[in-house]
Amino acid sequence: MMNLPYEVNTALEMLKNAGYEAYIVGGCVRDSLLGAVPKDHDITTSALPQQTEAVFKSFRVVETGIKHGTVTVIINGMPLEITTYRIDSEYVDCRRPTSVSFTKSLQEDTARRDFTMNAIAYNPTDGLADFHGGAEDINNRIIRCVGCPDERFQEDALRIMRAVRFSSVLGFNVENETKKSLFKNKALLDNISRERIASEFIKLLCGKDVFRVLTEYKEIIAQIIPEVSPMFGFDQHSRYHIYDVWEHTAKVTESIQNEPVLRLAAFFHDIGKPHCFSMKDGEGHFYGHASISEGICKKVLSGLKLDNKTKDTVTQLVKLHDVQIDEAQAAVKRFMSRRSPELYYMLLKLKRADTLGQTPKVIDRLEMLDRMEKLADEVLSAEACFSLKDLSVNGSDIISLGVRPGRIVGQTLEALLEKVIAGELKNEKQELLASAKEILGVGEK
Numbered sequence: 001m002m003n004l005p006y007e008v009n010t011a012l013e014m015l016k017n018a019g020y021e022a023y024i025v026g027g028c029v030r031d032s033l034l035g036a037v038p039k040d041h042d043i044t045t046s047a048l049p050q051q052t053e054a055v056f057k058s059f060r061v062v063e064t065g066i067k068h069g070t071v072t073v074i075i076n077g078m079p080l081e082i083t084t085y086r087i088d089s090e091y092v093d094c095r096r097p098t099s100v101s102f103t104k105s106l107q108e109d110t111a112r113r114d115f116t117m118n119a120i121a122y123n124p125t126d127g128l129a130d131f132h133g134g135a136e137d138i139n140n141r142i143i144r145c146v147g148c149p150d151e152r153f154q155e156d157a158l159r160i161m162r163a164v165r166f167s168s169v170l171g172f173n174v175e176n177e178t179k180k181s182l183f184k185n186k187a188l189l190d191n192i193s194r195e196r197i198a199s200e201f202i203k204l205l206c207g208k209d210v211f212r213v214l215t216e217y218k219e220i221i222a223q224i225i226p227e228v229s230p231m232f233g234f235d236q237h238s239r240y241h242i243y244d245v246w247e248h249t250a251k252v253t254e255s256i257q258n259e260p261v262l263r264l265a266a267f268f269h270d271i272g273k274p275h276c277f278s279m280k281d282g283e284g285h286f287y288g289h290a291s292i293s294e295g296i297c298k299k300v301l302s303g304l305k306l307d308n309k310t311k312d313t314v315t316q317l318v319k320l321h322d323v324q325i326d327e328a329q330a331a332v333k334r335f336m337s338r339r340s341p342e343l344y345y346m347l348l349k350l351k352r353a354d355t356l357g358q359t360p361k362v363i364d365r366l367e368m369l370d371r372m373e374k375l376a377d378e379v380l381s382a383e384a385c386f387s388l389k390d391l392s393v394n395g396s397d398i399i400s401l402g403v404r405p406g407r408i409v410g411q412t413l414e415a416l417l418e419k420v421i422a423g424e425l426k427n428e429k430q431e432l433l434a435s436a437k438e439i440l441g442v443g444e445k
């Protein structure tokens with residue numbers, strides 16, 4: 001017996017009372033069986049799209065994907081996707097189906113779904129409808145294709161990414177035949193749009209088992225991002241590292257909070273290392289690796305068609321991941337002034353994860369990073385001045401001293417800010433103006 005939201009029950013009831021079959025299906029059933037709260041509920045029904053629209057004529061209905069049989073019904077503000085039982089056919093180029101046909105059979109609808117765990121339907125009257133052994137696979141925490149894996153991956157190669165993504169997110173293993181087929185068919189991923197790949201890849205990175213999945217499925221990752229292969233097995237020859245570059249990358253990725261921007265930054269931070277390796281006195285060095293990583297990261301993220309904000313933040317973090325910031329308020333303020341407090345905190349998270357991915361003997365460095373975080377907390381809670389907008393004088397104040405508007409105004413403000421940050425001046429108007437006069441060489445008139 002599953003606990004369904006009132007709105008979902010209402011929709012199932014209304015379809016049933018109108019003489020149709022209706023079930024929740026897919027991710028929501030899987031997540032409920034796992035004891036998790038589903039993030040949405042998809043409904044599958046024997047009603048044709050027009051019939052569904054008629055049943056819900058007193059509700060707001062959006063024809064979201066009418067040619068795929070999907071209408072969205074909004075009940076109490078909750079959007080519910082209701083899709084007619086269907087069979088997908090005629091896959092071209094291993095991508096989305098070019099045509100769909102509707103069916104009266106729930107069993108046929110479940111057979112088109114990717115994995116057994118995603119092919120279970122449920123409603124309160126009939127209970128579970130599990131034609132492919134999905135509940136047992138969920139119990140055993142196994143990802144298994146519905147039907148013949150080679151055929152299913154050849155129909156739609158995105159399923160390869162979905163399998164690996166679910167393995168990372170749910171912590172499930174992939175059943176052996178399905179797993180062999182993943183590797184065998186990986187080249188088909190080249191036919192899938194970069195946007196769809198990127199969306200699965202980011203979910204994969206945010207999974208709790210990302211370390212295992214990145215190491216177990218590295219050839220699949222290399223298929224979508226060939227730039228990673230030089231990292232595989234690359235020995236760092238460093239007393240600070242017990243892992244090769246790829247394992248280190250995977251460790252750092254798992255050690256950072258599971259926000260897309262942070263996980264992406266961790267994933268790319270050392271991708272340039274194999275391109276700048278040198279040895280001296282038995283120790284490996286990677287001079288300039290952060291900027292090489294930055295370049296590769298920028299190119300790959302553009303290829304994945306990510307939005308500019310994500311791309312910029314990730315690239316900045318990669319570029320800065322190795323900079324040393326002095327353990328002093330002034331240095332912290334300078335960083336936050338030039339970049340932003342948000343970037344500072346993200347960078348500390350990256351540095352902390354980077355440290356955790358090295359040798360286990362890193363307590364000192366972690367303590368140092370804790371102190372760096374406290375410094376920033378202090379700066380922000382004291383509402384200390386660290387940017388031009390915090391300064392107690394502005395451009396007009398400088399101009400009123402008798403200088404012409406122009407670059408000199410900004411330069412003077414920058415110079416004052418630097419003095420305040422360095423603790424040489426208080427952030428007080430009179431004191432700042434006096435200093436500005438000195439800088440500008442204008443006397444009292």
Ligand code: ATP
Nearest residue numbers: 025026027028042112113114115118119156158159
């Ligand atoms: P998530 O938690 O990511 O939403 P989900 O299983 O709900 O996981 P969706 O992409 O929302 O995934 O898809 C809903 C359902 O549609 C899946 O559970 C599965 O039954 C089916 N499905 C989605 N994508 C595919 C695909 N590429 N091939 C076959 N079936 C698919």
Ligand code: MG
Nearest residue numbers: 026027028040
């Ligand atoms: Mg879903």
